[in-house]
Amino acid sequence: MSRNTPPGGAVPEPPLWETLIQNAKDAEAEGERLQKVLARVGFGSRRICEDLIADRRVTVNGEIAVLGRRVDVSRDEVCVDGHPVGVVPGLVYYLMNKPEGVVTTSADTHGRPTVIEMVPEEPRVFSVGRLDIETTGLLILTNDGQLTQHLTHPSRGVEKEYIAEVECGPRGVSNGALRELREGVELEDGWTAPAQVGQPEVGVLRIVIHEGRNRQVRRMCEAVGYPVIRLARTRIGPLRDTRLAPGEWRELTLDEVRALSGAVEDIDMDTIES
Ligand code: URA
Numbered sequence: 001m002s003r004n005t006p007p008g009g010a011v012p013e014p015p016l017w018e019t020l021i022q023n024a025k026d027a028e029a030e031g032e033r034l035q036k037v038l039a040r041v042g043f044g045s046r047r048i049c050e051d052l053i054a055d056r057r058v059t060v061n062g063e064i065a066v067l068g069r070r071v072d073v074s075r076d077e078v079c080v081d082g083h084p085v086g087v088v089p090g091l092v093y094y095l096m097n098k099p100e101g102v103v104t105t106s107a108d109t110h111g112r113p114t115v116i117e118m119v120p121e122e123p124r125v126f127s128v129g130r131l132d133i134e135t136t137g138l139l140i141l142t143n144d145g146q147l148t149q150h151l152t153h154p155s156r157g158v159e160k161e162y163i164a165e166v167e168c169g170p171r172g173v174s175n176g177a178l179r180e181l182r183e184g185v186e187l188e189d190g191w192t193a194p195a196q197v198g199q200p201e202v203g204v205l206r207i208v209i210h211e212g213r214n215r216q217v218r219r220m221c222e223a224v225g226y227p228v229i230r231l232a233r234t235r236i237g238p239l240r241d242t243r244l245a246p247g248e249w250r251e252l253t254l255d256e257v258r259a260l261s262g263a264v265e266d267i268d269m270d271t272i273e274s
Contacts, residue, residue, distance in 0.1 A: 030070065038085070129152050141249070
């Protein structure tokens with residue numbers, strides 16, 4: 001019989017305090033060390049990552065992390081310098097130059113080719129927002145639902161830049177129409193937010209919007225009297241790539257994922273979650 005076993009053989013309950021301490025230790029022992037997670041996603045050696053933590057640049061769920069902190073990457077939000085880091089293993093991010101004639105829905109009832117068929121089957125990804133079947137240009141595909149939700153937030157989505165070739169006379173799009181596009185156009189689903197609009201060449205518009213309504217650019221141009229002939233998306237937030245040929249795709253670099261997360265960081269999370 002051990003020293004602590006009372007006569008009669010019953011094993012005593014540990015005192016409440018010890019139980020609480022042990023529970024806290026068990027909870028902490030779950031998950032991976034923060035510096036290991038940061039090193040894995042490309043912040044440098046573990047030593048460098050320890051320095052990041054010691055310099056108070058890393059937060060976990062909004063609190064400054066201390067050395068030795070463990071995280072559960074499926075649950076905890078880890079940020080470096082305020083930017084969420086893509087720490088969840090298994091998340092993928094592709095950037096595609098969507099060609100014409102391909103739809104961005106996951107499956108098409110009319111049997112048309114989809115962007116999903118152009119990337120690896122596993123892990124399953126979805127397109128972030130939509131591009132019309134005729135529209136070409138940059139499209140993100142990912143299995144990161146949170147980033148998708150942030151990027152497509154209706155009122156505060158990231159900037160998207162389009163180049164639109166429009167039907168017009170030899171004098172191009174009038175200054176009045178450019179002004180209307182910039183200030184907002186009344187569409188059947190309401191006024192559009194102010195946009196940045198320029199005409200780098202006669203009949204070619206460069207339009208930057210942050211909303212993502214269905215066929216928005218086409219409808220805006222049509223509404224001011226200049227129907228779109230061709231439309232391409234040339235930038236999503238901080239992402240550009242003029243080297244991707246139509247139909248090509250590549251994985252985003254870690255820096256690009258971070259830059260994208262940074263571009264949405266100002267979005268009011270309460271608004272998104274409600
Ligand atoms: N606006 C459009 O009109 N079409 C697109 O595909 C994207 C934006």
